[in-house]
Amino acid sequence: MDMKDLNELRGEFEQLQRQNMQSDCEDGSCMTDDQSREDYPDYLAAIFTEIMPPVKSGIYISRWDLKSMAGELDESFALDVRERMFQKFMQWIGTPDDMKLVIEQFHNNINAKCDMYKEYSLKYPSSKYIFDAKIEKAQSAKKYLDKVYIEFFT
Amino acid sequence: MQEDLKTEQLARVNIYALISRILMNEVDEKLLKLITEDENMMSFFPEFSKWDRRKHMSAKNLIEQYLNVDFTNLFLLHLIPYESFYMRDDQQMETGGDNPVQALYNAFDFRVELDEARVMSADHIGVELEFMYKLCEAQYKALEDGELKVASEIAGIQYNFLKDHLLEWAPMFLLNVKLEAGTALYFDAADLAIEFMLSDFEYLTELKETTFIENALEESK
Secondary structure, three states: OOHHHHHHHHHHHHHHHHHHHHHHOOOOOOOOHHHHOOOOOOHHHHHHHHOOOHHHHOOOOOHHHHHHHHHHOOOOOOOOOHHHHHHHHHHOOOOHHHHHHHHHHHHHHHHHHHHHHHHHHHHOHHHHHHHHHHHHHHHHHHHHHHHHHHHHHO | OHHHHHHHHHHHHHHHHHHHHHHHOOOOHHHHHHHHOOHHHHOOOHHHHHOHHHHHOOHHHHHHHHHHHHHHHHHHHHOOOEHHHHHOOOOOOOOOOOOHHHHHHHHOOOOOOHHHHOOOOOOEHHHHHHHHHHHHHHHHHHHHOOOHHHHHHHHHHHHHHHHHHHHHHHHHHHHHHHHHOOOHHHHHHHHHHHHHHHHHHHHHHHHHHOHHHHHHHHHHO
């Protein structure tokens, strides 16, 4: 068997795998978080759609959170509509290093809130599964931010 | 046993009424007096009881210069006290009849006067807590009437409402209220609301697994 046959065989095998996955998962329920996230034209749309909704990230990033995260980076903007404040924060990013700093701020905010979730879980064990689900989403949100960095800034 | 349940029940009724009222509208002098003149009530507000401004200002000035300003910042301007915002991918509020809690309220004949409550939709935190208050009140009445099976069913509804609604989103909102509060009253109120809902869920979980079921079974014999 030469290399061409081997490549054809590999191609057929991958296609077969894709078909199997599609038929097993027509409703998308078997996809991982990363697989189920859409592709976005820019990092601003990606973060606003995948991280800012509390239902997706498990945490609420408020206007004051945005202002205080920006403040940590010596950036300041007026309190405004949350989406506009988010856009202003994102527009501050000029280089990949800026993006790293912004991601670090998001990580810090997410970690601080997850720490509080963990405290409540310990104190009130019946609610643990509710907070665990939020912590899981928050961890996935942090991974997604790293992915956004790789996708749009490297 | 039933007396203990009734006492616990009355405490739950009162606390749900208190936190619902504080998180729904601005504080007025009557409410402030009710809180500050009752030692038990003040124990729920440890930071507020130590707050210097409270000790040195009249109730009217405190309300106008600090508490109402803070309420406006937290509940009307900067944070979003509506469940739908936290549960929807598009971060929008559901102000129409499609709001999931509205169907539930309708099923229990719980009418929300949005104008009177001065809220935009039925899934406001104050309204959801008032729904819990009404359920607790109904449960108390059932206990007083010796209707243990009915009381057990109402406890089940409370458990599900906390699990499926309030606990899914209110901690996210209330943690930010705690972090952003500019007055000791709203810091304490947010802390009280989170801690009480979570401890109440512990109570209802335990009740669900033991007492009410046993009582209901005993009654049906």
